Amino acid sequence: MNAIRVLPELLVSQIAAGEVVERPASVLKELVENSLDAGARAITVTLDQGGTRRIQVEDDGEGIAREDLSLALARHATSKIRSLQDLEGVASMGFRGEALASIASVSRLAIASRRRDAAHGARIAAEGAAAGEVEPAARAQGTSVTVEDLYFNTPARRKFLRSEATELGHCDEAFRRAALARCDVAFALRHNGRASRHLRSQPLAERAAALLGEEFVNASVAVQAQSAGLRLFGLAGTPQAAKTRADAQYFFVNGRFVRDRVLAHAAREAYAELLHGERQAAYVLFLELDPRGVDVNVHPAKTEVRFRDARAVHQFVRHALGRALAPSAAEAPVAYAALSHGAPIQAAFALAQPSRAYGAFTTIPAPQADRAPPLGFALGQVHGVYIVAQNDAGLVLVDMHAAHERIVMEKLKKSLDAGAVQAQALLVPAVFQAEALELAAAEENREALAQLGLEVSVSGPNELSVRAAPAPLAGGDVAGLARELLRELREYGASQVLSSRQNELLATMACHAAVRANRALALPEMNALLREMEETERSGSCNHGRPTWYQLTMGDLDKLFLRGR
């Protein structure tokens, strides 16, 4: 073995760069964070060739003093912390004093800056960390950092760069994260000489609409919760905003975009009862807490964090989000009602003013004589599928099967949470042919089945009978349901079926029980369904995440008929 040697400074920086500067997008992230730390009000990002040729970030922040310019490029040099105590309560994005040094070691980097009180600006350039002299430069207050030819001196690394379009995509995502994190700051993005994004300082809903689309914002609810030093706010997509890919899940902790398992899991649980299967939630959420309660010094890129009290954070986020997502129909968010797919009606419901939109049908504790209940009174049925009702605001349309499914599901869930689903003996047992494996599964899972409100017993060499079923299911296809449950139990085992797969299972049961479309209901039955919806959590969307009802206000109807113009 060779003798032990201290590595040269440049190599040390290049090794560090391996962790921090994964690709052009990481440079963009670091530079923008520096601008934010400098109190910038406006940040312009300019890219050439997806950032592989050039990344420039200009800001109007406090600037760097002429005599500090060369220090800014030095490793372990920072203006942001001075002690371990500072580190433990760090509130700035940066604190390692390493980003610029790392970037400089693998690129041609130049900084030009001017502080407000300085008579002139100054500039320094470095190539592979060999810094030149500080020179005077004409410029306004603020800083611009230009990074050219990333990895020009580390060919092995350069090979990992992907196509211009791919690197641009990553840069755009880094830009999007920063711009979502700070909607109070103006941002602009230019690529190959053309403006691609321009965002003024604006409210979050506007910023999110610009970056994630109007559809997301129109189908989201505002989240706002606070408890014991924790605050959660932002926009949570309803099931209508769900996507096939988990690419619109933004969590920020004290303004920093993070990928965190605790938070992701809490969100998944909050959404579990609304989204099944392949649908992925969309959200932009901000968690704020005392910086001392979260360690951001976990990974050089700082996208991971460690919470001091992870359990408390998990619980808080899960419940705050769950509450925001789970209103009963009586207090359903406007998003459900406002989804009038491109019709001009939608404008009336801009999420920016949720209070106004809610106004028409906020929770009314008990129906008063002169006011209709939130979902109104039924007028009739359309082709056995939809209920038409009238409330104070106007017209209500309800998908009765979807709504009933949700009601049954929530009922089953409540009784299961309380111990077991209540079974009701069937007058005539439902008998069905079964294979040996199904017979065995019925025997083995007798207890789990009982917990789900089913009594299944072997009544012949290849025959099973259902003797009792949950009350709301008694009139339905009990044998079909029993078959499906047995299949689930065989595939996943009782404990999993009753825990992690519980929601899917209850949804299956509810589907078997719910009133089928094409069934004629009498008005009292329809009204009973509406009243139940008002009392049921999450009744604004069915177990598969589709909406269960729409509101058309008198204003919407007037617009449809061009009245009052």
Ligand SMILES: Nc1ncnc2c1ncn2[C@@H]1O[C@H](COP(=O)(O)OP(=O)(O)OP(=O)(O)O)[C@@H](O)[C@H]1O
């Ligand atoms: N845009 C800017 N405006 C003002 N000062 C800046 C700017 N960019 C960098 N600086 C100064 O240069 C120093 C070094 O920046 P660098 O990004 O290398 O480290 P850091 O931000 O302190 O920590 P980290 O490595 O965690 O990012 C900063 O501490 C800051 O004082």
Ligand SMILES: [Mg+2]
């Ligand atoms: Mg920094």
